[in-house]
Amino acid sequence: MKRENGKPQLRIMIYTRQMHHIIKYSSIVLCCVAITIGAAAVPDVTRMWFTPPVIPLDFTGSISFEATVTESPTSVMFEYNGVDRVMYDDGTHGDLVPADGTWTTIFQANEILTKLTPSRVYRPFIGYCKPGGGSRYSIFAEIWTPDIGIVDVRPLSTNAQETDYLVNFKATKSQLMSFSASYWANQFYSVCEDSFDFIQFVHIAGKRGNRYHSIVKNSVQGIGLNIYDNSATFGSSGRLKGYTVYPLSNLFDCGVRNFNHEIGHQWINFLSGTPFSSGISHWPKGDVAINIMGFSLQGGAGGRYYYTFTPDGQGGFHVGTGNGTNSHSFNNMELYLMGLVPAAEVGTFFVLKNQNLNLTVGQTLQFSDITLVTVDDVISAKGVRTPASANAQSTFRCATVVLSEQLLDVHAVSFYDWFARRAEAKQQLSYASGFATGTSNPFYVATGARAVMFSKIANETPTLNISWLANDQFSLSFLGKLGIQYQPQVSSNLVTWVNMGPPVLAPLIQPSGDNPVSVTVTTSPGMSTGFWRVECAY
Helix, strand or coil: CEEECCEEECEEEECCCCCCCCCCCCCEEEECCCCCCCCCCCCCEEEEEEECCCEECCCCCEEEEEEEECCCCCCEEEEECCEEEECECCCCCCCCCCCCCEEEEEEEHHHHHCCCCHHHCCCCEEEEEEECCCCCEEEECCEECCCCCCCCCEEEECCEEECCCCEEEECCHHHHHCCCHHHHHHHHHCCCCCCCCEEEEEECCCCCCCCEEEECEECCECCCCCCEECHHHHCCCCCCCEEEEECCHHHCCCCCHHHHHHHHCCCCCCCCCCCCHHHCCCECCEHHHCCCCCEECCCCCEECCCEEEEECCCCCEEEEECCHHHHCCCCHHHHHHHCCCCHHHCCCEEEECCCCCCCCCCCEECHHHEEEECHHHHHHHHCCCECCCCCCCCEEEEEEEEEECCCCCHHHHHHHHHHHHHHHCCCCEEEEECCEEEEECCHHHHCCCCCEEECCCCCCCCCCEEEECCCCEEEEEEEEECCCEEEEEEECCCCCCEECCCCEECCCCCCCCEEEEEEEEECCCCCCEEEEEEEEEC
């Protein structure tokens, strides 16, 4: 290092490099929406879509709705504003191919756009698709507005494009109807680094079905699962824990209960040999089921147990109406299994002895109606949760992959990018999911500020600022995000990098925003040129 006028003259260069991470897959599939199976074959809608799939608010053209229907019904209707309008499969009225099982009706833009209200969060209810002799299917449109904004879309190839928060791949109809998570995970890793815990697969005009979570890797003891790792099948080297599939794009929203519910299935519920076993893979009926993970319906799908339970002073409970605070938050048994609270913080829960009992608000459950369950019952059957909360992971990262028959336009990409970003929210959000609307807790809030979820695919690249201090020292300062570890590094040649002390964390000042981070650097004697950077570890 040279000195002039008694002051150190050091050439300082700031070098920023993105850091990526890892992902993987498994064979345990957890479904969370009920399916009704009829005894006789009746017409069924196997896929359905609007063109364009996401409708800009200023769109003025015609909009087609198409539905592929089984069993060759003689007619299909679309109920709009209580009036049936005919859908066509004869090559007329907008139908592209006659007698191919795909039925079409045409809307004018204003018929769709005027349905949007603030409570619908860009996904208004339009009406019902009704195959003759079959059920009726609720139809929701997706609408882009200027409030969502336009994001930067970068081409990756002729069949792929990306934003900071998602990758969009072109998929064939066959690939959408016969989805292979391992294939598309490998495609994702061919363009992105292995730096994520979870992948969300969103299908545009996919096979109608339930959202579900599949576990790829489990390294946690004490939750009822074996230790295993299938990540290599999916192109990951061990980071990937699981993936969630959204066959219906209008149910995709990373800021709401459904997202948290599916992520929760990474750890919940596999507690055979305990009073919770009758509810696997959700909870059995009881006060343990009033939160995010809910209870298991017949067939294993998940349902909301929308009650409150107030002790009656005699060992029983008064049954009250449920509330959103409970249904959009994890309880402490769930948080324990997720590794976010110690066993000592888990209270006593109960399950109904008679799982066929249907409760009514106002009734009183007697002590003889319930079985009390504690964390000690879980530990006795499955062992202590390892790693425990003091050492368990609390910062997670998810990626979003959108599959569509054509690469999406900028409005549609921006639309799904907006819903992917919501995983990172630190405050309650308005939501619409199916017919349900209201306020929901994103992951950070649902865990009681115990865990952070990042959904950004592009890595953070903080801008470094320099301030000279005394004694050949200077300060590197930047804005950091809660949950990310920042590792300062130094190099003299941009080839070999050396860590400068331990990683640093952003202080918890503003959970919902960026917080100031400062690192003091002492220059090495004789160094004339130095390069500094900060690596981000999620």
